[in-house]
Amino acid sequence: MPNLTINGRNMSVEAAGDTPLLWVIREQLQMTGTKFGCGAGLCGACTIHLNGEAVRSCQTSVSEAVGKKITTIEGLSAKGDHPLQKAWITEQVPQCGYCQSGQIMQAAALLSRNSNPTRDEVVAHMDGNLCRCMTYSRIQKAIMRAASEMRTASNAGTERRST
């Protein structure tokens, strides 16, 4: 029985090693924030983090995830207050909302290594995530808002440290 580390917790799952991680997370662990959209790596609805990198959980097998740090939308922040989640609410991004866990997880991976992305960098990074409701412009705005908030926060942090 494979052992997985999800959102900081150790969980043993009952699944063959070739089972897509998506179904184990959703149906077995019943963490349903991660969505199924295409099962083929084409839509991004199933995006999670594996050791901090955004991956498509429909294209990742359980055995590939063993020993790695898995983060899902439920574990992105303790109270749903990651700067991206807050920006998503401020910009009122979601329509049906189905793609949005994946969008947020995809965007979070970008901001964790580049807190000052250009518009083109955002588009290039996000282009694999479909939104059938076409909320793209709000997604862009929210990413920019979160990025600037993260920069402000980290500047404040640096200032505090330096004083």
Add this chain to the structure above:
Amino acid sequence: MNSHVKIASGAADLSRRSFLVGSAATGLVLGYAAVPGLDRALAAPSNFEPSTWYSIAPDGIVTVTCGKADMGQHIASTMAQMVAEELGANWKDMRVQLASNDPKFNDPVLGAQITGGSWSTMMNFDAMSRAGAAGRIALTEAAASVMGVPAAELVVRDSVISHPKSKKSMSFADIVKSGKATKTFTPDELKAIKLKTPDQYTLIGVSVPQLDIPSKTNGTAKYGIDVMLPGMVYGRVVTPPVRFGATVKSVDDSAAKKVPGFIKTVVLDDKTGSTSGWVVAVASTYAGAKKAADALKIAYDNGPNAKLSSESLLSEAKRLQALDDSGQFFVKDGDTAAAFGTAAKVMEAEYTTNINIHAPLEPMNAVAEFKGDILHIYSGNQFATRTGQIAAAVAGIDPKYVVMHQMWLGGGFGRRLDADMMIPAVQAAKAVGKPVKIIYSRENDMTMDYSRPLTYQKVKAGLDADGKLIALNHDVVSAWPTARWGIPDFLTPSVDKKGPLDSFTVNGADFFYTVPNHQVRAIKNEMAHNATPSGQLRSVAPGWTFWAVESMIDELAHASGKDPALFRIELLDGKGKNDGGAQRLRNTLLAAMGLAGYGTGKLPEGEGMGVACVSSQERASASWTACVAHVAVAPSGEVKVKKLTVATDVGMQVHPDNIRAQVEGAALWGLSLAMYEKATLKDGGIEQTNFDTYTPLRMSQMPEVAVNVIANGDKPTGVGEPAVTVIAPALGNAIFNACGARLRALPITADAVRAAMKA
């Protein structure tokens, strides 16, 4: 197909029902009486709960129950907004929940639970407002008696009722806890309540935060696909190679039986005609069900449609159009034949659209569970009334034993008006004696979509010597999406009395231009109807009728040497039956022109602006939308959309920010359909199976979209659909102005533009 399905109406006629405010264990509950004039609910509070429209808990939290399908249009939140406005509640205290299919949540106007056609806001405004006002009155009277002051001296604001003279006040929570707020409104009393006038609004017209949005940023919103029931197992659907008409000859599941967790193979027996030749592999996990499904060896008889292709559907459409006695008339004004005889110029053109797939991001799914006599269905569905009846039919039970549990919809766009996903869920649950969750693969979802049909339209128009449009014949050939439902009330009598027609194939062709001689013929393409059962795709007919009308109007303007926008404005003279609508559409067009800077400067070589204006989606419930598209066309035929300027007259804005979101989403849908989405039929099957070959617009393809909302204070209109229909013709017209290429087929491709440039 589905001809046994009838909508029971009447149960929903709220005008004959009392409105009750009563105390229950959970706090204050408010709703319409289940049976006209019968107030037994008050006597027995435990019976009251099911008919609740909203409730106020002892902590002051107001929970509104939404009988509509919320697929991202935030209708649940909007309903709460209407209630809160009249109730006088603080927005922070408002919550929403989704209703089950009890008839008491039926739409006050349509008499059934159906969400589509941008109808929701329009049709619920009065009922929700009155429900809110009734609550305020009951709370105020209770507060007056507790405080010992006249009710008329009380002020209600932000969930607090205060008496300015004595400075006394009570919160809603206090009043609920007092248990004093009980009241029955007779239908007449309810009707007599004076609602606020727009100048008194404090919430309507304000972009309050949507109540569902936080749950859609942290993974907690529950969609149909997220439902988990104890003991639930999983079904994976295997669909045949053809879209419709196949039968299963044999199934060999010997290999599937070796898959761990495999439970059973179920061959569907579907007498509703919703599916054909479907098999379900049931297993204890979804991954197991997929493995088992992949291991099935199924032999099919592919049936009568196995040789058909998009080409055959199109040539059949052309054949039908050429026949004089095809179809029925939707519009027959004046005498077009005579007018063509006198016309100085007669033009003809053919316009086509390909098959389009809804592809909401949440694939179709349903959970079915038999519990005693009751069949419970958990799914996000836009048409609970009919869907419940279909579920009952395939279960072999009376519809009154079906309870539909509404979930959030991961996109609808009209796809979830249909009920096909209920059939595998119900029959598999019945076969294995356990709750079964069915999740379509994306491949199931695409190849078995109730698609927007392939359409063929022929338009013939006559201009007089002054270049004035005097006659127009418009033939529309397509599968009939709404006729497929077999619900007579949804069909429209033909003006030539040749029996009902499906107006959801021709809406929009009855435009607001004044054309003295005008005919619109609806022709059913039976071949397409059978081979590609079609559905309602966001905005339905206006998605193709305005492609033809608004392209042809442009062609006529150019032929008569007039500016296409000014040519339209002349036709929107508001004469006769067009009075009112035409002027609103004209104003909207002028607004879009002004905002886009139409005709104010010279554009660089290879660039052009094009206009279109539409009265989607039905004449009787139109909203007024215009677009100026600005494109740049490369010599290769590659089209770059530089900007879409959309203006829309929506009457009243309940939630301005939501309207902008809906209109922008709709405009991008329109662009996606116009340029990026194309499905094709081959050997009876849909060729595109996933997002690699069926390719909705992505972020990198998004142009600048400027949305301008005109609110003139009229009744609120639908906003989620009209902008879908205005984009394609605006683009086509812009491309013509940029490079002289006239496009008449959707989607527009670089190859087609290049070919048309040469022509």
